[in-house]
Amino acid sequence: MDLGLSEIQKMLQQSSREFLEENCSMQFIRAMESDPVGVTDELWKNFAELGWLGLMIPEQYGGSGFEYQDMSILLEEMGRVGLSGPFFSTSIIAVQTILSAGNETQKSELLPKIASGDLKFSLSFFEKSGNIYPSEIQTTTARKQDEGWIINGEKSFVTDAASSDYFIVAAKTMDSKEKGISLFLIPRDNEGVEITEMKSVGGEKLSKVNFQEIKIDDSQLLSDENLSWNVLSKVFQVGASGKSSEMAGAATKILEITIDYVMNREQFNRPIGSFQAVQHQCADMAIMSKLCTQFARKSAWYLSNQEKNALEVHRSKAYVSKSFHDICQISHQLHGAIGYTWDYNLQVYTRKMQHQKLAFGDYNYHHKKISELLNLI
Amino acid sequence: MRYIFTQEDEKFRQELRDWIRNEIPVNFEKWHGVNEAGEDFEYGLKIRRKLAKKGWLTMAWPKEYGGQGASYMKQVIFNEEMSYHRMPGRDGFGAKMLGPTLMVHGTEEQKKRFLPPIANGEVQWCQGYSEPDSGSDLASLKLKVEDKKDHWLVNGTKVWTSMAHKATWIFFLGRTDPVAPKHKGISFFVANIEDSGIEVQPIINMVNEHYFNQVIFNNVKIPKDSLIGELNRGWYIAATLLDFERSGVEYPSSAKRNFEEIIQFVKKNKNSSGVPLIQDPYINKTLVDLDLDIEAARLIAYEVAYLQSQGEIPSIEGSVAKILGTTLTQKIAKIGTDFSGLYGQLTDSSAPFDGKYLKQQLHVTAFTIFAGTTEIQKNIIATRGLGLPREDKLTLKK
Numbered sequence A: 001m002d003l004g005l006s007e008i009q010k011m012l013q014q015s016s017r018e019f020l021e022e023n024c025s026m027q028f029i030r031a032m033e034s035d036p037v038g039v040t041d042e043l044w045k046n047f048a049e050l051g052w053l054g055l056m057i058p059e060q061y062g063g064s065g066f067e068y069q070d071m072s073i074l075l076e077e078m079g080r081v082g083l084s085g086p087f088f089s090t091s092i093i094a095v096q097t098i099l100s101a102g103n104e105t106q107k108s109e110l111l112p113k114i115a116s117g118d119l120k121f122s123l124s125f126f127e128k129s130g131n132i133y134p135s136e137i138q139t140t141t142a143r144k145q146d147e148g149w150i151i152n153g154e155k156s157f158v159t160d161a162a163s164s165d166y167f168i169v170a171a172k173t174m175d176s177k178e179k180g181i182s183l184f185l186i187p188r189d190n191e192g193v194e195i196t197e198m199k200s201v202g203g204e205k206l207s208k209v210n211f212q213e214i215k216i217d218d219s220q221l222l223s224d225e226n227l228s229w230n231v232l233s234k235v236f237q238v239g240a241s242g243k244s245s246e247m248a249g250a251a252t253k254i255l256e257i258t259i260d261y262v263m264n265r266e267q268f269n270r271p272i273g274s275f276q277a278v279q280h281q282c283a284d285m286a287i288m289s290k291l292c293t294q295f296a297r298k299s300a301w302y303l304s305n306q307e308k309n310a311l312e313v314h315r316s317k318a319y320v321s322k323s324f325h326d327i328c329q330i331s332h333q334l335h336g337a338i339g340y341t342w343d344y345n346l347q348v349y350t351r352k353m354q355h356q357k358l359a360f361g362d363y364n365y366h367h368k369k370i371s372e373l374l375n376l377i
Numbered sequence B: 001m002r003y004i005f006t007q008e009d010e011k012f013r014q015e016l017r018d019w020i021r022n023e024i025p026v027n028f029e030k031w032h033g034v035n036e037a038g039e040d041f042e043y044g045l046k047i048r049r050k051l052a053k054k055g056w057l058t059m060a061w062p063k064e065y066g067g068q069g070a071s072y073m074k075q076v077i078f079n080e081e082m083s084y085h086r087m088p089g090r091d092g093f094g095a096k097m098l099g100p101t102l103m104v105h106g107t108e109e110q111k112k113r114f115l116p117p118i119a120n121g122e123v124q125w126c127q128g129y130s131e132p133d134s135g136s137d138l139a140s141l142k143l144k145v146e147d148k149k150d151h152w153l154v155n156g157t158k159v160w161t162s163m164a165h166k167a168t169w170i171f172f173l174g175r176t177d178p179v180a181p182k183h184k185g186i187s188f189f190v191a192n193i194e195d196s197g198i199e200v201q202p203i204i205n206m207v208n209e210h211y212f213n214q215v216i217f218n219n220v221k222i223p224k225d226s227l228i229g230e231l232n233r234g235w236y237i238a239a240t241l242l243d244f245e246r247s248g249v250e251y252p253s254s255a256k257r258n259f260e261e262i263i264q265f266v267k268k269n270k271n272s273s274g275v276p277l278i279q280d281p282y283i284n285k286t287l288v289d290l291d292l293d294i295e296a297a298r299l300i301a302y303e304v305a306y307l308q309s310q311g312e313i314p315s316i317e318g319s320v321a322k323i324l325g326t327t328l329t330q331k332i333a334k335i336g337t338d339f340s341g342l343y344g345q346l347t348d349s350s351a352p353f354d355g356k357y358l359k360q361q362l363h364v365t366a367f368t369i370f371a372g373t374t375e376i377q378k379n380i381i382a383t384r385g386l387g388l389p390r391e392d393k394l395t396l397k398k
């Protein structure tokens, strides 16, 4: 049992905190909310140079060769400054998908270009209902031709569609539920791809993507035909743990913002932080924030080190989704009216939280999964 | 990072578990623990002596005092398994509190005299801190101790003193300087209860059991060498002692055992329409919430032990662990009775679990009160941990 960070993780934590504080001010984060990509070319280049885009990519494919548990520390820092944008879609979700599903040719072609910042990816899984189950895929089908495939269907909640070079599309290839899913690589500028924006509250770039009679060749089949649910469920685990880490990082920051505020705001001739009713709510925030970090780190560690890791991920996303919402709410309460204004930065985190807590399974979903894994049903 | 125990630690866990299962006098499934403060006191002592022989009772102690210098994680495992298996025999007052205090503050003579009987599991100690007018504000305590040249003269009353009716010795705090600021006039003493003529009066708790007492010092004379550490430094000596008390892995661990028991119950039992209780969505959701609460309390307890293993003194983590652990025990006892339906009010054997959860629900009422109430723990987190101003130290602006 060692609940501390490794030397490498400590270095990553410190260097990323310095870099992000300098380059991703709240002013920048706010500007990126209305930016169509959500990140500048310059920042993306910096990420590539820092080795972050390929952090989880093995060195043989041009990456930095770290593990997911290390990435989780970087995600805490990104959550801390409130950074969303295509990093998560490309360097976590796509990298994880290509690593688990891609063949040797695909890996050696695509991964180095992710690490260098030349390619961005987006996973298209969800459809209309937005449920994280295999049955979600209703409209998207892949028809086998003599050579290659033809893809049709409509996807929803696709992250960072407009800035991606490729979609990784989950399509039905057979009728049976879990086995009949395959993953395909489709260039964004392919004929027959149509992107419609879905407006989201926290600057997250979400879209509907329509695929109409897309012809692709066999080399664009990413996964073993029909066995993609195994890959996807692993990817979703990483996504759920990753969002937990982002929220944990944001929770720590919100606690700091709040303590700073209640120490300085005075009413009745004293700092409001001297009132016990205020202090106990701060204590509650501190407890939850501490646990968000512990739950998230534990799930990240399990993902990198243990075969059986699902339960820890579900626990993490269930706990953090619920508690981080509570933390935001308490923080607003302690700020009074100022925290309710557009100009005050706290609300930026609160709006982003609406995405984070829902992404890769909400509280209820993970609750059900825990119940299944504990054999409670 | 590493969120599992080492193989060596797990080997110890297995050894301990095998030993415990062998000691339990009935089938483990039917074992609900014993009343160590009452009719089963002798049985508890018997187990304590066996633990001492195994070296486990004081495994946390340094080798020079006959301990094993066991790692904090090994101690966590010991507490986890003992709590999970509802085993009596641990010695909170002697081995966990007074022993380590003596090692730091006692004279050679005091160490030689008091440590071996604790290490051998031969003696029951009790803790005399609280007084009728001094609970959370412990530093306001009044019990008067006067220096009479060849002895100390003690007058006053301690209250809520757990196990005093079974103890031979008491360690306590008394006021030795009535004019100094309140924290600076307190000293730390030990006394033999019977030999000194200290009077112990029972207080029956709401479970209708005799667990704590009122302890009366009426012109009690104790020898000069009863003082531990420096005169008037007792508050600070006691503060080191409290740090041993607050890691709290026993709460999630015993909760885990109850959790498993409750799951078996709702799987086996059906409502009047023949539907197993576990299929009730409310019950199902409650159990998953409970799983998260147990996990949370466990994580924070491990963090406390981890910090200690790094030579750091956990402050906020200790308080968080106390709050989460004790709140958890209250939740689980309530759920145990709630799921029993109308039978949840019965104390006889027709109630599920022989009415154990009902009794437990009454019991755990005390958990968020003793060893620093939940409110006091939150004060500590806010002021010591987060640096917020203490209300009593505030100078108001005009």
Ligand SMILES: Cc1cc2nc3c(=O)[nH]c(=O)nc-3n(C[C@H](O)[C@H](O)[C@H](O)COP(=O)(O)OP(=O)(O)OC[C@H]3O[C@@H](n4cnc5c(N)ncnc54)[C@H](O)[C@@H]3O)c2cc1C
Binding pocket: A276, B126, B127, B128, B129, B130, B134, B135, B136, B137, B159, B160, B161, B162, B163, B212, B366, B369, B370, B371, B372, B373, B374, B375, B376, B379
């Ligand atoms: C089962 C049991 C066993 C015990 N065993 C022992 C023992 O062996 N030895 C011993 O010395 N003592 C023992 N105690 C006593 C225990 O330490 C005290 O009960 C505890 O410190 C609280 O003191 P009190 O009961 O006087 O409550 P009070 O201090 O009067 O508190 C009453 C309420 O007021 C709240 N409160 C008080 N001050 C504040 C504040 N500053 N801010 C916010 N809220 C506040 C408390 O949180 C609580 O809710 C035991 C108690 C119990 C229940």
